[in-house]
Amino acid sequence: MNWLVILAGGRGERFWPLSRAARPKQFLRLLGPRSLLQETADRVAPLIDRAHTVVVTGEAYAALVEEQLPGSWVLAEPVGRNTAASIAWAAAAIRSRDPEALLVVLPSDHAVGDSAGFQEVLSAAMASAQRRQRMTLLGVRPTRPETGFGYIEAETATARAARADGVAVAAFVEKPSRERAEAMVASGRFYWNAGMFILPLSEVWAAFSRWLPDTLAAVSGTSEEFAWRFAALSPVSFDVGIMERATAVDMLPLDVGWDDVGSFEAVARLLMGRDPARVVWDRVHDVTVIGDEGPWIAGIGLSHLVVVRTPDAVLILPPEESQAVRALVHQLQETEEGTRLI
Amino acid sequence: MNWLVILAGGRGERFWPLSRAARPKQFLRLLGPRSLLQETADRVAPLIDRAHTVVVTGEAYAALVEEQLPGSWVLAEPVGRNTAASIAWAAAAIRSRDPEALLVVLPSDHAVGDSAGFQEVLSAAMASAQRRQRMTLLGVRPTRPETGFGYIEAETATARAARADGVAVAAFVEKPSRERAEAMVASGRFYWNAGMFILPLSEVWAAFSRWLPDTLAAVSGTSEEFAWRFAALSPVSFDVGIMERATAVDMLPLDVGWDDVGSFEAVARLLMGRDPARVVWDRVHDVTVIGDEGPWIAGIGLSHLVVVRTPDAVLILPPEESQAVRALVHQLQETEEGTRLI
Numbered sequence: 001m002n003w004l005v006i007l008a009g010g011r012g013e014r015f016w017p018l019s020r021a022a023r024p025k026q027f028l029r030l031l032g033p034r035s036l037l038q039e040t041a042d043r044v045a046p047l048i049d050r051a052h053t054v055v056v057t058g059e060a061y062a063a064l065v066e067e068q069l070p071g072s073w074v075l076a077e078p079v080g081r082n083t084a085a086s087i088a089w090a091a092a093a094i095r096s097r098d099p100e101a102l103l104v105v106l107p108s109d110h111a112v113g114d115s116a117g118f119q120e121v122l123s124a125a126m127a128s129a130q131r132r133q134r135m136t137l138l139g140v141r142p143t144r145p146e147t148g149f150g151y152i153e154a155e156t157a158t159a160r161a162a163r164a165d166g167v168a169v170a171a172f173v174e175k176p177s178r179e180r181a182e183a184m185v186a187s188g189r190f191y192w193n194a195g196m197f198i199l200p201l202s203e204v205w206a207a208f209s210r211w212l213p214d215t216l217a218a219v220s221g222t223s224e225e226f227a228w229r230f231a232a233l234s235p236v237s238f239d240v241g242i243m244e245r246a247t248a249v250d251m252l253p254l255d256v257g258w259d260d261v262g263s264f265e266a267v268a269r270l271l272m273g274r275d276p277a278r279v280v281w282d283r284v285h286d287v288t289v290i291g292d293e294g295p296w297i298a299g300i301g302l303s304h305l306v307v308v309r310t311p312d313a314v315l316i317l318p319p320e321e322s323q324a325v326r327a328l329v330h331q332l333q334e335t336e337e338g339t340r341l342i
Numbered sequence: 343m344n345w346l347v348i349l350a351g352g353r354g355e356r357f358w359p360l361s362r363a364a365r366p367k368q369f370l371r372l373l374g375p376r377s378l379l380q381e382t383a384d385r386v387a388p389l390i391d392r393a394h395t396v397v398v399t400g401e402a403y404a405a406l407v408e409e410q411l412p413g414s415w416v417l418a419e420p421v422g423r424n425t426a427a428s429i430a431w432a433a434a435a436i437r438s439r440d441p442e443a444l445l446v447v448l449p450s451d452h453a454v455g456d457s458a459g460f461q462e463v464l465s466a467a468m469a470s471a472q473r474r475q476r477m478t479l480l481g482v483r484p485t486r487p488e489t490g491f492g493y494i495e496a497e498t499a500t501a502r503a504a505r506a507d508g509v510a511v512a513a514f515v516e517k518p519s520r521e522r523a524e525a526m527v528a529s530g531r532f533y534w535n536a537g538m539f540i541l542p543l544s545e546v547w548a549a550f551s552r553w554l555p556d557t558l559a560a561v562s563g564t565s566e567e568f569a570w571r572f573a574a575l576s577p578v579s580f581d582v583g584i585m586e587r588a589t590a591v592d593m594l595p596l597d598v599g600w601d602d603v604g605s606f607e608a609v610a611r612l613l614m615g616r617d618p619a620r621v622v623w624d625r626v627h628d629v630t631v632i633g634d635e636g637p638w639i640a641g642i643g644l645s646h647l648v649v650v651r652t653p654d655a656v657l658i659l660p661p662e663e664s665q666a667v668r669a670l671v672h673q674l675q676e677t678e679e680g681t682r683l684i
Contacts, residue, residue, distance in 0.1 A: 017638075017640065278679070280670055280673055280674055280680060282666055282669060282670050282673065283666075294637060295636065295637060295652065295653065295654050295655050295656045296359075296654060296655040296656070296683060297655075297656055297658070298359065298655055298656070298657040298658070298670060299657070299658045299659065300657070300658075300659040300660075300663040300666045300667065300670060301659055301660050301663040301666070302658060302659070302660075305658075307658070309656075310637070311637065312637050312638060313637050313638040313639075313640055314637050314638070314639055314640065314651075314656050315640040315641070315642070316639070316640070316641045316642075316644060316647075316649070316658060317641065317642035317643055317644070318642075318643050318644075321642040321643040324624055324625075324642045324643070325642065327624060328622055328624050328640060328642060331622055331624065332622055337620070338622060341638060
């Protein structure tokens with residue numbers, strides 16, 4: 001059986017004031033009427049139904065997941081220990097019901113422009129992973145020399161049309177320098193690692209047994225022991241702990257308008273051309289209002305800004321300042337009054 | 343006896359979203375913990391007490407005046423008919439109790455930097471008006487060639503120190519051209535007309551009897567007739583209807599940091615250097631937040647803006663766009679949803 005595993009444990013400080021400690025980015029309706037988490041599940045719904053959807057999240061967010069994805073199987077981590085632990089727990093949980101499962105692991109906070117195209121590639125990747133019994137991942141064809149992502153090096157360049165078959169992965173590259181990123185993009189053999197994995201359960205189980213046996217032991221133990229054993233794990237990402245060590249990994253290229261929605265600048269880019277509600281403008285150009293709740297926003301003679309609207313805080317910034325939001329949140333934490341807003 | 347007459351009928355569209363149809367500029371705490379109306383009464387309180395304070399306002403605002411200036415005598419106009427009608431009504435009302443009164447008439451929506459200096463000049467003007475039994479006004483010494491104000495031409499130039507005695511008024515000048523304004527300011531004989539009058543009741547009564555007898559009749563009639571007779575009056579300002587026709591008018595120069603608080607730009611100038619509440623900034627320069635209620639305002643990498651904060655609308659604009667606020671309000675009036683915000 002096919003299972004969808006959504007990783008939904010992120011905290012999203014860069015999206016304040018829309019995201020709060022109690023409601024991070026993946027639970028927000030940033031791009032439409034459905035949250036990023038819901039859009040992630042919706043996108044895979046034609047391939048895997050809700051009864052086979054596992055969401056790994058923090059304890060604080062379990063109720064939000066149940067509200068947004070009713071009928072899903074929620075694994076609420078007592079504390080965040082990075083993605084290797086999350087995927088191991090999902091694998092152990094699914095293994096207890098379906099030892100022959102195929103796991104589709106996706107992050108919960110990204111955007112995809114072309115859902116049908118995504119389904120087509122994912123479907124091919126699932127068939128390939130099942131047939132070849134190899135851990136497989138989707139590699140996003142890069143559109144710019146981004147230095148903030150990890151890259152996947154394919155053994156051979158892939159044509160744009162070649163979606164049905166995977167190619168072997170030669171190596172993983174951590175966040176590169178600008179120069180190296182430009183060379184990688186130019187070569188045609190490198191892809192962004194967007195954390196989308198298709199994993200035959202037996203393969204990933206064997207990999208955990210070999211490289212992260214403590215993690216597997218923690219998530220497979222009795223429920224009495226679980227919380228403290230889980231908390232005692234060192235945080236390791238699935239990429240570093242498993243994928244970079246595995247020798248037989250396939251990749252399928254993805255070319256479907258993927259975006260990591262990493263900042264308000266990205267959200268503004270994705271919302272471009274949409275008319276926000278409850279806004280009144282006079283000579284306003286290139287200003288994006290993000291957030292449906294809160295006061296009307298009125299502007300006169302403005303350009304090149306992002307306005308983030310919530311009922312109790314309104315943030316104004318040029319889009320290229322989006323990375324500085326985290327520092328602003330830290331500044332708020334310095335006062336009791338400000339801390340209440342986080 | 344001395345009586346204070348405050349004219350508080352203005353509507354203040356230029357101050358949206360802070361001012362609303364139900365709460366115009368004079369009732370707002372624009373510059374401190376007291377509204378402009380309260381500041382006006384406070385400023386005169388050492389000279390005239392609350393029991394001798396008459397506030398002329400619109401029916402819609404009578405409750406607000408009673409709330410902000412409890413104990414004052416509120417005259418609620420059924421409809422606005424400009425300042426001649428307002429002053430005539432106040433004169434008739436006061437005359438019924440004190441035919442020998444001296445009226446100090448002030449607008450309700452201006453700012454004065456130096457209250458003690460204002461009291462000194464007003465006190466001198468009251469003594470002069472009483473002694474000479476002449477209608478007297480305060481002329482603001484101009485600090486720039488403003489084309490939006492009316493000017494008072496004094497018969498002779500006055501020295502800065504000469505506050506005790508008035509000078510005779512030669513003429514009134516309506517809003518001038520830029521060129522003429524520059525010449526007037528340079529001459530030292532012209533002052534801004536800020537609508538501040540000191541009026542022996544017998545003199546102003548005689549003037550109304552002569553030049554606006556219909557107005558006097560309307561406000562002196564029976565209460566049954568009052569509403570429709572008042573509404574039937576043509577709107578005329580006190581300046582045009584009475585002062586410009588009077589031949590014996592004195593002026594005392596006022597040099598006390600007067601500001602008409604005519605726009606958000608003026609408010610921003612007056613608030614300069616004060617720290618607003620509930621704001622979090624990162625690299626923000628020359629940005630003024632006006633309005634204490636409503637959401638936190640957060641900004642990153644901004645300069646030269648005014649942010650006007652209310653619970654249901656936030657306006658963002660460069661200060662020099664303040665005159666365009668009225669057009670924005672008219673735009674809001676075009677939709678039902680927008681109209682609810684006005």
